[in-house]
Amino acid sequence: MKLSSTMQAVVEYMRKHGNEIHRHPGGFWAHKEWNQYSSGGSFGTSSVHALVTRKVAEYCDWQQHRRGDGRFPICARLAPAHDAERGGS
Numbered sequence: 001m002k003l004s005s006t007m008q009a010v011v012e013y014m015r016k017h018g019n020e021i022h023r024h025p026g027g028f029w030a031h032k033e034w035n036q037y038s039s040g041g042s043f044g045t046s047s048v049h050a051l052v053t054r055k056v057a058e059y060c061d062w063q064q065h066r067r068g069d070g071r072f073p074i075c076a077r078l079a080p081a082h083d084a085e086r087g088g089s
Contacts, residue, residue, distance in 0.1 A: 007051055010043050014078050021048060023074040048076050055079055
């Protein structure tokens with residue numbers, strides 16, 4: 001499956017950071033210790049969601065909305081099959 005250059009960048013970023021990416025306030029996705037003053041980039045929700053819909057990644061943790069009317073994803077990891085095909089664990 002062909003991934004956009006942004007999706008490929010997210011996958012490579014995840015590989016460099018333990019095969020996971022985490023949601024931060026404002027909807028920014030980056031490694032767990034990232035903050036707005038960190039060096040290095042972050043990614044938008046739509047890029048991470050695109051990887052999940054293509055089964056390249058999967059959501060692995062959720063948080064309850066403050067209003068109590070649902071949950072939203074706060075962590076995604078590379079799907080085992082995708083990681084294995086690239087030589088991951």
